[in-house]
Amino acid sequence: MSVIERLDELYAIGGGRGANRLGGSREEDEAHELVAGWMREAGLEVSVDSTRNLFGRLPGRRPELEEVWTGSHLDSVPEGGRFDGALGVVGGLEAVARAGRRERTLAVVAFRDEEGCSGPGCAGSRGFCESGAPRPGSFLELHVEQGPRLERLGAPLAVVTGIVATARGEVVFEGEPGHAGTTPMAARRDALVEAAEFVLGLPAAAAAVEDSVATVGRLSVEPGASNVIPGRVVLSVDVRAPDDAGLEQILADVPGVLRRSAAVAMAEEPTAALRQEVERLALPVVELASGAGHDAGVLASAGVPTAMLFVRSLNGGISHSPEELSDEADVELGIQVLTGALARLGAVD
Numbered sequence: 001m002s003v004i005e006r007l008d009e010l011y012a013i014g015g016g017r018g019a020n021r022l023g024g025s026r027e028e029d030e031a032h033e034l035v036a037g038w039m040r041e042a043g044l045e046v047s048v049d050s051t052r053n054l055f056g057r058l059p060g061r062r063p064e065l066e067e068v069w070t071g072s073h074l075d076s077v078p079e080g081g082r083f084d085g086a087l088g089v090v091g092g093l094e095a096v097a098r099a100g101r102r103e104r105t106l107a108v109v110a111f112r113d114e115e116g117c118s119g120p121g122c123a124g125s126r127g128f129c130e131s132g133a134p135r136p137g138s139f140l141e142l143h144v145e146q147g148p149r150l151e152r153l154g155a156p157l158a159v160v161t162g163i164v165a166t167a168r169g170e171v172v173f174e175g176e177p178g179h180a181g182t183t184p185m186a187a188r189r190d191a192l193v194e195a196a197e198f199v200l201g202l203p204a205a206a207a208a209v210e211d212s213v214a215t216v217g218r219l220s221v222e223p224g225a226s227n228v229i230p231g232r233v234v235l236s237v238d239v240r241a242p243d244d245a246g247l248e249q250i251l252a253d254v255p256g257v258l259r260r261s262a263a264v265a266m267a268e269e270p271t272a273a274l275r276q277e278v279e280r281l282a283l284p285v286v287e288l289a290s291g292a293g294h295d296a297g298v299l300a301s302a303g304v305p306t307a308m309l310f311v312r313s314l315n316g317g318i319s320h321s322p323e324e325l326s327d328e329a330d331v332e333l334g335i336q337v338l339t340g341a342l343a344r345l346g347a348v349d
């Protein structure tokens with residue numbers, strides 16, 4: 001069964017439009033059962049940990065050595081895409097099978113509830129890292145880019161340099177509610193006008209820091225009547241920058257306190273293994289920072305030497321949507337690079 005056929009089978013779970021395998025749902029369980037069956041067919045040793053993450057192990061000739069893991073997640077957002085998460089598990093399974101028995105044990109893992117539709121996200125990988133269970137010597141995550149950069153560059157793959165620094169939270173603008181007909185313009189304190197100036201200024205602040213983005217995605221106006229001057233506006237702010245200093249530069253003029261998470265760098269050795277395999281296939285070596293959080297970021301933050309490989313997203317990079325698309329040939333290249341990197345890291349150096 002090909003990787004694409006397996007992605008199709010996972011995509012069909014639960015029916016409806018797009019992928020619907022929310023973290024904690026019956027559909028996520030069904031996906032884990034399906035993949036566990038494929039792991040057994042591939043001759044892997046299947047196990048489930050205390051956070052219900054799924055593992056398929058190919059024992060090494062020297063199982064006492066630190067293991068080499070690859071994987072991602074099987075849950076999706078509502079009406080999600082075919083590749084997000086699932087590619088890293090199904091492609092990882094294929095790569096472990098192709099790499100074959102090595103000195104070190106190779107494993108493919110499916111982490112639970114990465115998307116966090118009803119929680120903070122990356123529940124499975126966080127649970128694993130907090131459980132005190134033995135950690136792998138390295139972790140490689142294959143994932144779709146979920147953005148347009150590789151499509152624009154005309155390159156099939158990217159080696160990820162790190163996960164961006166993020167800041168998220170709400171900003172509140174207080175004004176003075178009043179009668180829209182009788183309050184003169186000069187006497188107004190309109191919270192929405194102030195908020196609008198902030199929203200219009202944010203793109204320029206982000207543009208001043210290379211590869212950064214800033215978004216206001218939600219805005220509530222109180223009291224919210226057409227004939228009352230807005231007295232209070234609450235809006236969401238989401239800022240991402242390649243490093244912590246860039247993030248702070250953008251946040252300098254943002255009022256209020258946002259929740260920050262620091263940038264996470266990928267580790268040198270597993271990243272070099274991916275890069276060498278990209279070069280071996282005579283493909284352009286593109287390096288990108290990931291604008292989205294991933295299980296790889298959680299493992300890297302916990303001290304596991306981690307690397308990530310992006311596969312080009314098509315359709316302008318759309319993701320978290322049934323329109324999410326990657327080319328079968330690009331997927332195959334990603335699996336080839338992952339297979340080679342697993343083989344390298346699985347050898348005793």
Ligand SMILES: [Zn+2]
Nearest residue numbers: 073084085114
């Ligand atoms: Zn994902």
